[in-house]
Amino acid sequence: MADWLIVSKIFVSISIVVGLSLVAEHVSPRAAGILAGYPLGAAISLFFIGVENGKVFAAQGAVYTLGGLSASLVFVYFYFKISSTIRRFELLFSSAAAIAGFLVAAKVLSLLNLNLTNAFFITFCSICFFYSRFKNIPNVLVKKRIRLTPFMLFARAVAAAGIILIVTGIAKWVGPNWSGILSAFPITLFPLILLVHVSYGKDQVHTIIKNFPLGLGALIVYVIIVKFGYPIVGIAWGTGLAFLSATLYLVGFSVVSGRLAKKKSAAQFS
Numbered sequence: 001m002a003d004w005l006i007v008s009k010i011f012v013s014i015s016i017v018v019g020l021s022l023v024a025e026h027v028s029p030r031a032a033g034i035l036a037g038y039p040l041g042a043a044i045s046l047f048f049i050g051v052e053n054g055k056v057f058a059a060q061g062a063v064y065t066l067g068g069l070s071a072s073l074v075f076v077y078f079y080f081k082i083s084s085t086i087r088r089f090e091l092l093f094s095s096a097a098a099i100a101g102f103l104v105a106a107k108v109l110s111l112l113n114l115n116l117t118n119a120f121f122i123t124f125c126s127i128c129f130f131y132s133r134f135k136n137i138p139n140v141l142v143k144k145r146i147r148l149t150p151f152m153l154f155a156r157a158v159a160a161a162g163i164i165l166i167v168t169g170i171a172k173w174v175g176p177n178w179s180g181i182l183s184a185f186p187i188t189l190f191p192l193i194l195l196v197h198v199s200y201g202k203d204q205v206h207t208i209i210k211n212f213p214l215g216l217g218a219l220i221v222y223v224i225i226v227k228f229g230y231p232i233v234g235i236a237w238g239t240g241l242a243f244l245s246a247t248l249y250l251v252g253f254s255v256v257s258g259r260l261a262k263k264k265s266a267a268q269f270s
Contacts, residue, residue, distance in 0.1 A: 041187025061180030068184025
């Protein structure tokens with residue numbers, strides 16, 4: 001059973017990171033940034049935490065995952081600020097600052113008595129605040145695609161798989177609150193940022209960061225459904241229902257944002 005779980009975690013993590021990487025290169029960094037807010041890494045963590053520790057444990061942790069999304073926004077903000085400021089070893093220092101920022105925010109959140117209401121309020125305010133900081137970042141496309149080698153795909157995926165194994169492995173030792181917050185760590189986004197940064201540069205990374213808050217609504221919907229769904233219908237059905245709800249949100253968001261963009265474009269040329 002334990003071997004099956006480990007293999008499943010690795011396989012799912014690798015598939016998701018590779019898929020996001022291909023979106024960034026073949027569609028746009030903007031699309032990858034929005035999709036990075038889709039319940040990918042957090043969904044994997046909560047699912048396997050539930051399998052290993054029980055549906056009630058995972059449902060309780062989901063509340064702190066919801067609050068922890070604000071820490072993931074702190075993460076990308078620090079990465080953006082440091083990578084925008086320094087010119088030498090920017091990958092190293094940006095990563096270190098981002099991780100430190102996440103851990104500090106996570107520590108503060110762990111001291112709070114979070115419930116669904118205040119966790120939602122904290123994250124909603126964080127999304128509004130950080131998107132206002134990112135809104136002037138230009139959307140930059142990948143102009144010249146590099147050839148994807150097996151090593152590059154492997155490196156992108158192994159980082160995410162390692163984080164998944166750590167978060168889910170320590171869940172029973174740190175309890176549902178901390179495991180929930182750690183599930184909000186940008187598990188699939190961080191490896192994507194690193195590889196896009198190395199392959200194309202920080203401008204494309206900043207495009208991903210700019211659009212990351214826009215996709216977090218799907219993750220908010222997901223963890224709310226997990227909170228109520230896991231205890232009632234179980235982990236498997238609860239996960240399916242949560243994914244369906246998050247997908248409907250993201251489709252609706254895409255339709256509405258597309259129409260608003262068209263109206264804005266039409267107004268500029270009228």
